[in-house]
Amino acid sequence: MSTDQPDTVRALIADLVQAGGRLTRLARRASGDATTAATWRTLSVLQSSGPTRLGELAQASGVAQPTMTKIVAGLVERGEVERVADEADHRVSLIALTDAGDAVLNQWRARVAEALVPAFDDLTPGQIDTIRSALELIRPRIARGHQELTAPIRKVID
Amino acid sequence: MSTDQPDTVRALIADLVQAGGRLTRLARRASGDATTAATWRTLSVLQSSGPTRLGELAQASGVAQPTMTKIVAGLVERGEVERVADEADHRVSLIALTDAGDAVLNQWRARVAEALVPAFDDLTPGQIDTIRSALELIRPRIARGHQELTAPIRKVID
DNA sequence: TTGATATATATAGCCAGGCTATGTATAGTT
């Protein structure tokens, strides 16, 4: 299909990215919370993946490692995340979501949803299904994109 | 529908926001460009809406007015945007996309799309339609959300 | 027309997130 309508897919991707950016901004303002997107991204990864080493967390969240060091430092200070020693590798500690962090993330999701529901409340069940289907198509591809971006050098070497 | 399955819509919104955040991050890294999301958001608004006063630009882009002052200052310095005097109101100048700014934005969209196409290239035409339909449902609601957020005080007063 | 109020933007000053470059400590390898 890319040979048939390459521009169609590309334009769609660009539009998706644009909408994603605006939605992210909207969510922050709507939630009425000063906490930034980076924090929620990090907590989300931890919630869905469990305890993770810092480097992997940076990769999954799509930031450089020193950036993640900063973010985690803030999260640790607020007790939303804790470092668990890795006995097998003393360079490493696993970053784990605390109960408090889990609760904070869930509350944020609830707040965001509550704030945006008025704008989405008129969707029909069919439209909701369409959005959900699209989301399920996009989500794994985003994850794949993050992974591929992190190890592009290997492809060149091979 | 909100009375039937309120949690469904809310959960979907929360998932959408989460995916949007990850996609935004992915796009920045994939584009290989240091320019930040805020800049692209601003240029996008200008491209779709034409010359706009700074305050309206801030509102549409979802940032506070002083933030937009900073962003516009950077764009002006790089020649991607220009200030056009408004003869009817000397407190104001209209912010207008320059040809250079238009080109830069288009190039960015092309770069992002090109970088992400490998992850989306296996979509069937039907799946592409699903995503496009979902996008068309979501986009106007994001815009509405931004507008409503900017003037919430009026509702309280009324 | 002048004084008071309202509006639009600019400025100041702070903090977090983002990066690259580089340091340090532990693992692995020969």
Next chain:
DNA sequence: AACTATACATAGCCTGGCTATATATATCAA
């Protein structure tokens, strides 16, 4: 034991983000 590789931390810089506040222009009322 020495060297290389890996994982993270630190330093230092820039931008984006905010609130609080100043300034300039418009608008309205007397």
